[in-house]
Amino acid sequence: MSPSTPRADAVRSRARILASARELVDAPGGLRLSAVGRAAGVGQATVYRHFPTVEALLTELYRVEVGELADAAHDLLGRHPALEALRLWLTHLTRYARTKRGVLAALGGSLAEPVAGETAALVREAVDALLTAGQADGSLRADVDAVDVIAMIGFLSRVGEPEVADRAEHLLVLVLDGLRTRPQGG
Structure with missing residues (x-):
């Protein structure tokens, strides 16, 4: 194993920390590294070794979430016709928007933009x-x-939580209807 290759247990610990942070990001009182460590079943030193600050953890969580979102588009295209893949991806995006809102809000404006x-x-x-x-x-x-x-689906970051849950499916249908081709003369 080269010095730059992380050990398998370190990779597993990092994954558990990120999974726990994903679950706790919207917890009342804000995300705390100590709570993430307890939920992940790792010690504080392990958490701080991977993520020295809450901001570092939130930044990585956001990057992971966006990477998963991007990968999902390609995965869906490999398994579905394009229109269905787009519909499924937009549905995935709706769920993701909730995490994005929590993560970016927790990061704060100065860190969130970059x-x-x-x-x-x-x-x-x-x-x-x-x-x-x-x-x-x-x-x-x-x-x-x-x-x-992206401009059309920007509503996902602006619609409040109760409205997203109630309206998301209807709004996605409207977006898809606007993107579909129309028969000539129709």
Whole structure:
């Protein structure tokens, strides 16, 4: 094992810490490294070795979440027709928006902007892959690009929690209807 290759137990500990942080990010009183360590079943030294600050933990959690979101687009395209893959991905995005809101709120404005900027390209690439597949098979409009879709789904970060739960599916149907191709003369 090279000095730069983490040990298997360290990789497992880091994954448990991130999973626990994901569960606790919206806890009342804010995210505490001590609570994350207890939930992950690791000692405080292990938590601090991986994430010396709450901000470092939240930053990595956000990066992991966005990476999972981007990977999901490609995975869905491999298993579904483009329009269905887009629908499923947008549904996944709705669930993700709740985590994003909690993580970015916990990070605060000064830290949130650079982190969100770092990951924006991943989201754009995922949307572009979904659109390209749908435009190639004729199910999605050719005059739409990733920036258009990202602007349309921006509502997810602006709609309050009770409304997201109540309206998300309906709003996603409206977005998809706007992206579908229409028969000539229809």
